[in-house]
Amino acid sequence: MSGRDRRDSEQLFHDRQAAGRVHAFRAGQVDLRFADAAYLGHETWIGPAFAKLGDLRGKAALDYGCGHGMAAVVLARAGARVTAFDLSPGYVAEAQERLRANGVAGTCVVADGEKLPFPDLAFDVVWGNAILHHVDLARAGRELVRVMRPGGLAVFCEPWGGNPALSFARRYLPYPGKDRTPDELPLTRRELRPLRAIFPRVEVEGHQLLGMARRVLARPRLCRALDATDARLLRACPSLWNWCRYVVIVVHKG
Numbered sequence: 001m002s003g004r005d006r007r008d009s010e011q012l013f014h015d016r017q018a019a020g021r022v023h024a025f026r027a028g029q030v031d032l033r034f035a036d037a038a039y040l041g042h043e044t045w046i047g048p049a050f051a052k053l054g055d056l057r058g059k060a061a062l063d064y065g066c067g068h069g070m071a072a073v074v075l076a077r078a079g080a081r082v083t084a085f086d087l088s089p090g091y092v093a094e095a096q097e098r099l100r101a102n103g104v105a106g107t108c109v110v111a112d113g114e115k116l117p118f119p120d121l122a123f124d125v126v127w128g129n130a131i132l133h134h135v136d137l138a139r140a141g142r143e144l145v146r147v148m149r150p151g152g153l154a155v156f157c158e159p160w161g162g163n164p165a166l167s168f169a170r171r172y173l174p175y176p177g178k179d180r181t182p183d184e185l186p187l188t189r190r191e192l193r194p195l196r197a198i199f200p201r202v203e204v205e206g207h208q209l210l211g212m213a214r215r216v217l218a219r220p221r222l223c224r225a226l227d228a229t230d231a232r233l234l235r236a237c238p239s240l241w242n243w244c245r246y247v248v249i250v251v252h253k254g
């Protein structure tokens with residue numbers, strides 16, 4: 001599939017998804033307002049990853065592949081000047097509406113991560129959740145480094161494909177929330193090579209080793225115990241990160 005076909009299919013998929021949500025918003029069935037904790041706690045890696053952005057007051061922040069725009073709201077509430085972009089016009093409209101509903105400012109634009117409409121050196125920090133595995137990382141990496149300021153950092157949370165048992169489950173087992181675009185694939189070390197070639201420092205941290213069992217367990221106490229065990233295991237044996245469900249990738253421009 002060519003880059004263009006891939007972008008068209010990604011846009012169609014996500015626009016359909018956004019259109020499926022818009023009726024509920026318009027009918028007032030869903031309140032677009034939310035507290036930061038609702039976003040920062042919706043997956044175990046989000047809060048720790050977001051903290052890596054540091055003090056956001058006065059910073060120019062980019063919400064990369066913003067989808068519903070919750071991160072854009074949290075970035076703005078933390079004092080950043082926010083720009084959010086997504087390939088899907090439907091999701092950009094939702095993000096815009098969410099910023100407005102939460103009483104914060106931000107600019108939302110339809111754009112392709114592989115060809116960004118922003119000037120060089122425009123952003124101090126970049127945040128992206130579940131987005132890099134939708135793009136070509138050689139092209140997107142070149143654009144990312146172009147728009148980041150020296151000393152800037154980008155934090156991405158991405159599904160990881162280093163665990164063969166998990167790859168098997170993702171491919172063959174049914175589970176809730178399995179809806180995927182035809183092209184997205186969890187990242188592996190191979191996909192990260194272009195980023196490592198472009199940026200002087202790329203750090204990768206694993207999340208949910210045993211804790212990934214929460215996808216089939218509905219037992220919060222057990223999940224918390226698994227998370228605590230993960231923290232100990234990953235401290236004792238850092239190379240286990242490669243078996244985790246998700247990774248947090250921190251990219252430094254230097």
Ligand SMILES: C[S@@+](CC[C@H](N)C(=O)[O-])C[C@H]1O[C@@H](n2cnc3c(N)ncnc32)[C@H](O)[C@@H]1O
Pocket residue numbers: 007010011014064065066067068069085086087088091111112113114128129130131134135
């Ligand atoms: C799994 S969603 C994640 C959205 C959001 N970051 C979140 O946390 O929910 C992936 C998003 O990537 C967007 N996307 C896919 N390919 C893209 C591209 N080439 N450029 C920009 N956004 C893209 C989709 O439209 C979709 O909103």
